Amino acid sequence: MPRHYYLFGRPVSASLSPVMHNAAFRALGLDADYAAVEITPEDFLGAAAAFIARDDFGGANVTIPHKQAAVAFCARLSPEATAAGAVNTLVVDSSLPSPCVRGENTDVTAIRAILGDHPSAAGRTAVLLGAGGAAAACVVAMATMPAGGAFAKLVILNRTAAPAESLAVKARRMGLPAEAALLDRAPIGRLTGVGAVINATPLRTADDWAPAGFLDALGHGRPVVIDMAYGRGPTVLLKTAAAAGCPVVDGREVLVAQGAASFALWTGRAAPLAVMRKAVYNERSQPCFAT
Numbered sequence: 642m643p644r645h646y647y648l649f650g651r652p653v654s655a656s657l658s659p660v661m662h663n664a665a666f667r668a669l670g671l672d673a674d675y676a677a678v679e680i681t682p683e684d685f686l687g688a689a690a691a692f693i694a695r696d697d698f699g700g701a702n703v704t705i706p707h708k709q710a711a712v713a714f715c716a717r718l719s720p721e722a723t724a725a726g727a728v729n730t731l732v733v734d735s736s737l738p739s740p741c742v743r744g745e746n747t748d749v750t751a752i753r754a755i756l757g758d759h760p761s762a763a764g765r766t767a768v769l770l771g772a773g774g775a776a777a778a779c780v781v782a783m784a785t786m787p788a789g790g791a792f793a794k795l796v797i798l799n800r801t802a803a804p805a806e807s808l809a810v811k812a813r814r815m816g817l818p819a820e821a822a823l824l825d826r827a828p829i830g831r832l833t834g835v836g837a838v839i840n841a842t843p844l845r846t847a848d849d850w851a852p853a854g855f856l857d858a859l860g861h862g863r864p865v866v867i868d869m870a871y872g873r874g875p876t877v878l879l880k881t882a883a884a885a886g887c888p889v890v891d892g893r894e895v896l897v898a899q900g901a902a903s904f905a906l907w908t909g910r911a912a913p914l915a916v917m918r919k920a921v922y923n924e925r926s927q928p929c930f931a932t
């Protein structure tokens with residue numbers, strides 16, 4: 642029987658997850674497919690339960706705006722999902738009580754792995770732009786880096802103060818010294834000892850960044866610059882950082898890393914990374930269907 646996998650979210654029409662996972666299933670010869678499903682917040686719990694109850698349900702990703710709602714829905718949570726207070730992957734586990742799904746957060750595992758690939762960032766300050774769901778996953782990743790990979794401090798810069806303050810509290814509770822400031826009042830050139838910069842806002846273009854003046858002196862200290870936001874090509878943040886000599890990580894790499902972790906949890910197989918990366922870099926969007 643073919644297994645069906647889904648992305649539950651709204652909007653999902655621009656997601657690259659279907660093309661990425663379908664390419665991976667094909668490459669490994671698995672009888673499975675993946676589709677994006679647009680679900681409103683009001684319908685999420687009922688619609689997700691109906692999909693999960695199907696015999697051919699293989700697993701799912703969960704994205705905006707359902708990641709927090711999915712927490713209450715799962716029979717068990719991974720430590721990453723518990724710490725983030727958000728689930729991006731539903732894994733079928735028949736040993737669990739109904740609805741027999743475990744909630745995972747592979748955004749956390751992906752960011753932690755990517756930061757681990759840049760050991761020069763350890764022991765320095767991390768700068769996080771944004772204080773929403775992706776930023777919360779970054780905080781959990783940064784606060785749970787393995788020995789030797791820990792950051793000295795986290796600075797959270799956000800458009801509005803309250804979400805940044807509460808995320809800083811969360812970081813401190815997890816043992817990571819953290820402070821919050823407003824994004825447009827803190828150009829990165831003023832910060833010293835920065836080892837990593839992660840953008841977890843949707844800002845991508847030159848117009849997005851122009852008012853903030855944030856990109857001035859970005860290259861100071863050559864931090865690794867990771868952009869969660871992505872488009873067809875590199876974002877302005879990544880272009881600016883690369884021109885300043887910083888190592889950069891495209892949001893599509895984060896997408897592939899979290900997708901590969903979800904794929905492995907669902908199938909028990911190592912994800913075909915090169916196939917998934919090629920699919921993501923060659924495609925723009927896939928059709929979705931609505932409940």
Ligand code: NAP
Nearest residue numbers: 771772773774775800801804841842843869870892895896
């Ligand atoms: P979210 O929960 O809605 O949070 C959005 C954040 O961006 C908030 O901190 C918000 O600030 C800030 N923001 C929004 N518009 C802004 C603007 N015009 N100027 C300055 N700040 C702005 O969204 P999310 O789930 O965290 O996602 C954030 C980005 O990460 C999205 O682009 C998403 O596609 C991307 N993402 C990528 C991956 C990947 O695999 N590459 C995974 C997850 C997310 P306020 O608090 O002031 O509203």
